[in-house]
Amino acid sequence: MSSNITLYSWPTPNGIKASITLEELGLSYKTVPIDISTNIQKEEWFLKINPNGRIPAIQDGSQRVFESGSVMLYLVDKYDTDRKISYAPGSSEYIEQVSWLMFQMGGVGPMQGQANHFRLYAGARSDYGIKRYIDETKRLYEVLESRLKESPYLAGDKYTIADIANYSWVRSAPGSLEIDLSEFPALKKWSDEIGKRAAVTKGADVPQSGRTEEQKLEFSKNARAKIDAMTNSDKY
Ligand SMILES: N[C@@H](CCC(=O)N[C@@H](CS)C(=O)NCC(=O)O)C(=O)O
Structure with a gap:
C-alpha cells in the first residue's frame, strides 16, 4: 500500500x-x-x-x-483495516492486545534497557544494578512464559502488535545479556516462530546497519568484558 x-x-x-x-x-x-x-x-x-x-x-x-x-x-x-496484526477496538482481545503492549512499554523495555545499560554500557561497574535489572527482566519473562503456556499469542489466537513489541526485546536477550531462553520453553518457541516471519527478518534490519549477527555478538561480548574488568563500585 x-x-x-x-x-x-x-x-x-x-x-x-x-x-x-x-x-x-x-x-x-x-x-x-x-x-x-x-x-x-x-x-x-x-x-x-x-x-x-x-x-x-x-x-x-x-x-x-x-x-x-x-x-x-x-x-x-x-x-490495518483487514485486522492482519491487530484486533478491533471494543473487543475483549483488543483490550488484551493493549494490555500486553503496555506490559512491554512499561516493563520489559525499561527493565531490559536498564539491564543492558548496567551490563554493557555503564561507566562504572555495579553488581547490584546488573543483578537487579537482569532478575527483573527474567521475572517479566516468567510472566510472558505463563501467558504463552495458555495462549499461542499474547492477545489471543492471533499474532498482533503486542507480540511484535515483546519479541523485539526478547530476541536480543541471549546475545546482549546471556539470558538462556530455554529456561522459558513457551517463550522460546514463540520467539523462534516469530523470528521466521519474512516481515520480521526484513523489519529487524531497518535501517540496514551493515553489521553481521556475529559482529553484533562480538560487540556485546567485548562490552561485557569491559564491565567485568572494572572493580565493583557499589557502596551500601
Ligand atoms: N519509550 C520509548 C523509548 C525509546 C528509546 O529509548 N529508544 C532508544 C533506542 S532503543 C534511543 O533512542 N536511545 C538513544 C538515546 O537515549 O538518546 C519508546 O518506546 O519509543
Whole structure:
C-alpha cells in the first residue's frame, strides 16, 4: 500500500517495533537513519518530531507520532483495516492486545534497557544494578512464559502488535545479556516462530546497519568484558 510515511529509526529493540509493523502491513515508507551513537536524536530538528529525543518516530503527512507503542497503535488504527496484526477496538482481545503492549512499554523495555545499560554500557561497574535489572527482566519473562503456556499469542489466537513489541526485546536477550531462553520453553518457541516471519527478518534490519549477527555478538561480548574488568563500585 502506498503511503506518505517517513520512519526515523535505528535497528534497536525499540526501533524495530516500528519497522516490523510497517513491513507486516506491507506499507511503503521512507527511512531516515538516526544513528543514536552520534546523538542526532538530540538535534533541534529531530526534537520537533520526537520531543523526547529518542527513536523510533514517524511522520505521516503532517502528523508526527513518537513512542514506539504509540507508533504501532497509530499504524494499525489507520492502516490495518483487514485486522492482519491487530484486533478491533471494543473487543475483549483488543483490550488484551493493549494490555500486553503496555506490559512491554512499561516493563520489559525499561527493565531490559536498564539491564543492558548496567551490563554493557555503564561507566562504572555495579553488581547490584546488573543483578537487579537482569532478575527483573527474567521475572517479566516468567510472566510472558505463563501467558504463552495458555495462549499461542499474547492477545489471543492471533499474532498482533503486542507480540511484535515483546519479541523485539526478547530476541536480543541471549546475545546482549546471556539470558538462556530455554529456561522459558513457551517463550522460546514463540520467539523462534516469530523470528521466521519474512516481515520480521526484513523489519529487524531497518535501517540496514551493515553489521553481521556475529559482529553484533562480538560487540556485546567485548562490552561485557569491559564491565567485568572494572572493580565493583557499589557502596551500601
Ligand atoms: N519509550 C520509548 C523509548 C525509546 C528509546 O529509548 N529508544 C532508544 C533506542 S532503543 C534511543 O533512542 N536511545 C538513544 C538515546 O537515549 O538518546 C519508546 O518506546 O519509543
